[in-house]
Amino acid sequence: MIVAVPAPELITDPGDERVADFRDLHAGDRPAGTARGTGPVIVEGVPAVERLLASPYPVRAVFGIPGRVSALDLPPGVAAYEADKWVLSEVIGFRLTRGVLASADRLPAPDLDALISGPDPAAPRRLAVLEGLNDHENIGSIARSAVALGIDALLLDPHCADPLYRRCVRVSMGHVLTLPIAVLGDWPGGLDRLHDAGYRTVALTPAEDAVDLTDVDP
Structure with missing residues (x-):
């Protein structure tokens, strides 16, 4: 019809x-x-x-x-x-x-445990965790890159800017709308929650003495 x-x-x-x-x-x-x-x-x-x-x-x-x-x-x-x-x-x-x-309309906040475990708890997952990021355009760029890299969800600490603000959505070219998003209300305790679920965390930094990302064991 x-x-x-x-x-x-x-x-x-x-x-x-x-x-x-x-x-x-x-x-x-x-x-x-x-x-x-x-x-x-x-x-x-x-x-x-x-x-x-x-x-x-x-x-x-x-x-x-x-x-x-x-x-x-x-x-x-x-x-x-x-x-x-x-x-x-x-x-x-x-x-x-x-x-x-x-x-x-915005979606209801997802169940954080379900988001962390994913539909198949035995399958590996990759999460992008943002801390203290308050520039909407930077969040939009990260969201767009996260989708390209196959990231499964976006987690933010309580001090990050709104990832669904207009400028963020624009810079992400709408890709941020395809990512599950949740806020880790307990910070930095939220990282312990990820560790308890079996995740390994790798922080990115521009420090000159940092380990090159290509040298990090998967």
């Missing part, structure tokens, strides 16, 4: 509440009055939005210039809006060169 996808609704007023998810995105890493690590996930650009659509994150809305939104294969129930470049820029607070954005 072929299901017809409704055409995107036209937005002509920058104050339209239907696109509230996308308002004043330049203002910071979360909407005013909301706690850190809360609020919708905002995704920019066609490749990243397509990765969002293929991810487990529930998509709320898509907003872009004419032609960009209608070209996406949107699931039923996703609100779709389009506007000219001026209205789009007025809503989000800056000029968007990628032409399309999407918003999505």
Whole structure:
């Protein structure tokens, strides 16, 4: 059965509440009055939005210039809006060169023990653990590299920046949305939890006297 996808609704007023998810995105890493690590996930650009659509994150809305939104294969129930470049820029607070954005709900925090053990406890797993990383773009770069290297999940200490902030998702090209993510609330005790589960931890450092990564036994 072929299901017809409704055409995107036209937005002509920058104050339209239907696109509230996308308002004043330049203002910071979360909407005013909301706690850190809360609020919708905002995704920019066609490749990243397509990765969002293929991810487990529930998509709320898509907003872009004419032609960009209608070209996406949107699931039923996703609100779709389009506007000219001026209205789009007025809503989000800056000029968007990628032409399309999407918003999505965050996923519930995963069970940390299940994330550490994985679907097959006997199979080897590789986890990337970030400590005190508060630059969103650096986290996005690491997430993109982690996916390329076959990392199974991303663990953060309590002081890391929000890995689902818009700039992080943009730099990761949406790949961060494909990684299971959890926060190790007890730090540095969380490392002991990994050791108890059988993990070996290897820290990366630019120190000149450090062991070269190629010399580390797998």
